[in-house]
Amino acid sequence: LLNELGFVWSEKRSNPAAWENMYKLLIDYGTVHNHVCPPKRGAYKGQNLGMWVYHQRKFYRQRQQGLLHPSSIKMTDERID
Numbered sequence: 667l668l669n670e671l672g673f674v675w676s677e678k679r680s681n682p683a684a685w686e687n688m689y690k691l692l693i694d695y696g697t698v699h700n701h702v703c704p705p706k707r708g709a710y711k712g713q714n715l716g717m718w719v720y721h722q723r724k725f726y727r728q729r730q731q732g733l734l735h736p737s738s739i740k741m742t743d744e745r746i747d
C-alpha cells in the first residue's frame with residue numbers, strides 16, 4: 667500500500683541550502699534570545715528550529731560514537747567547526 671502512494675523508503679537526503687537557512691535562523695534566534703537553545707516544540711519564524719537543533723545534536727553524537735560515517739553530509743567537519 668505504501669509503495670502505491672509513492673512512499674520513499676530510503677533516507678531523505680540532506681539539503682545543504684536548507685541546512686544553511688536553518689543555521690542562519692539559529693544565528694538570528696541567538697541574537698534575539700542571547701542563547702542558541704530553542705525549545706524542541708514550537709516554531710521560530712515559521713520553522714521548527716528546536717527540532718532542527720535536536721537533530722544536529724543527534725547527528726553529532728552519532729558521529730562521535732562511530733554510528734555516522736565522517737563523510738556523511740548530515741554532520742561534516744565544516745558544520746561542527
